[in-house]
Amino acid sequence: MAKIRQNDWRGIAIAAIIIVCWFALLVYLLNSFEVSFASPLTYLFILLQTHLYTGLFITAHDAMHGVVAPGKPALNKAIGTTTAFLFAYNWYPRLLPKHHQHHRHVATEQDPDYHHGSFWPWYFSFLKNYITWWQILLMAITYNVLQLFFPLQNVILFWMLPAILATFQLFYFGTYLPHKGEHAADNPHKSSTQSKNHLWAFISCYFFGYHYEHHDKPYLPWWQLYKAKV
Template sequence: MKPAFTYTGVLIAILIVGCWAALLSFSLQFPTDFSKPWPYILLLLQTHLYTGLFITAHDAMHGVAAPGHKKLNTFIGTICALLFAFNWYPRLLPKHHEHHHFVATEKDPDYHGGGFWPWYFSFLKQYITWPQMLAMAITFNLLKYSFPIENVILYWMLPAILATFQLFYFGTYQPHKGEHEAGNRHKSTTLKRNHLWAFLSCYFFGYHYEHHEKPYLPWWKLYQEKDRLQQRVS
């Protein structure tokens, strides 16, 4: 049955993209004084919004950025993926569904049996391409002619790198590392219930078992599933 179209996911996607673009535009022109807290605050905010771009693209992969409207859903996913370091949505889409179908097995492109760093670099190798790196290099050189180079590094390049750590740690490594209890068909753990931390850390994606249990829920409804499961246990 085709899901009913709602504007909520679209509006949230527009909000995230708009905030990302507005803050980036402001930050690139912001006088950088490392003796004051503002550059660090802007860096953290921009990192969080970069993570939001990818989470929105991820929702599109599950058809919930614009449920019931396939073309708009794909458009949102493509734009958000491109804004996050020129990721290519059609390439990400099948790999992510392989992750869900073969979670924590040798067929899972996101899984690696090693420690944090080998796993992280294995994760990057799955998704970084030479055309993507070339696009990043061209964009960096264009931006540095219009804005101070330290601003380009601090607010455009570094947040994207930090966001990959954020996404990898909370969305892949932490939930899927190690052995899991028998019967845990998603081979995933979940954060303890703390909605503020869950949002700040990775848009509720630390509630990762809940995501695998109901992948059709958008990120902004995962906390409700967390509450529901916790009430069922207690």
Template sequence: MNSLKNYKGLYYAALILLLWGANLWYFLHYPVRFDDPLIYLGLLIQTHLYTGVFITAHDAIHGVVMPHRPKVNYGIGWLCATLFAFNNYNKLSSKHHLHHKHAASEQDPDYYAGNFFRWYLKFALEYVTVWQIVLMAITYNLLKLVFPMWNLILFWEVPAILSTLQLFYFGTYLPHRGEHDPSDKHKARSQGLNHWIAFFSCYFFGYHHEHHAYPYLPWWKLAEAKEKTESK
């Protein structure tokens, strides 16, 4: 049993990557008609799976995808960050640890004391690089030789953009905006206890205070941590 528990993070990572790849492959071949409701359902599913890919990279940053195999943990994190619009895993890791160390302060690269739109722009510019844009453009033009343009836009590009909004809104903006209890060193709040909403909104990262309090917990254990917080 301990052996299975040691590989649980790997199983979840593999499942998310498999579903992300399978859904993308299916809809890259699917005939696009804008009166077809399945198009929009597929786009939403792909957005959620993109978020899962990033969450897996995030868990690797905390070393919890495969804690006993650091090189494998790093490899999974690097792969997921790369699949998510060619993000630089090492840069993500460095800035995310600064976020935890200096949450909701001037030293926090994810924080901005302003309105939603300016904050999101600052958040995006903090991570997006010229090389990412170049690599995305090259990849798009290569993929366009094989797949229809609208399929690429709807199921490869748009879900990635929507996913950044999902991650920002539920995982950064809502938890860290506004004033915080001075005694709370994490400067993070959590959404109400509802596991269905928490999972589909952002893989339980709406339970954000719990994540900052217990950064060694993988995403699927944050629900249990929230239950313990509510029972106190």
């Protein structure tokens, strides 16, 4: 399967759509949406904003592989830095070497994403590797500033909660499921993959349940990854 051409602007356009949708929906939900726990819209918007948060991180991830703006390293890094920062103040230059270490040493002691254990210990190990104290401080400051201007329950439900849920989404579908358990000796990527269902693969984690395919063809952006699924 061919790599993305260096003059291909589709990744940039898709990244822009995710950023704009995340920001526009967040502004609407904080400023204009009246929360009703009896309304399914409240829960639908939580899930949608969670999915868009996940999209921010997936975009940052694609930037780590140079496929958001291929052939334009400065722009690619800028998009990756922006989307990582919007996702709970993650710092792209810190994430980049860790992610490539994961690809080089997948499911070994040198893999920062891997933990030999059950779900919750693995999840907390994952968080410990990626969350810093200054991120927590910035989140706390932002929380206190936002509640000065918007209803507290809107801030919690549509800014804070989706960010937390997105970490579960990314971890469960993009790390835990594909890398847990033992893998065959002839599996070079020590990764499993979801069954072929493109709709569910997109909804669950932007096709990253097709995880063996990602490790096998890391030059494919998320929106092309489904093409690698046999």
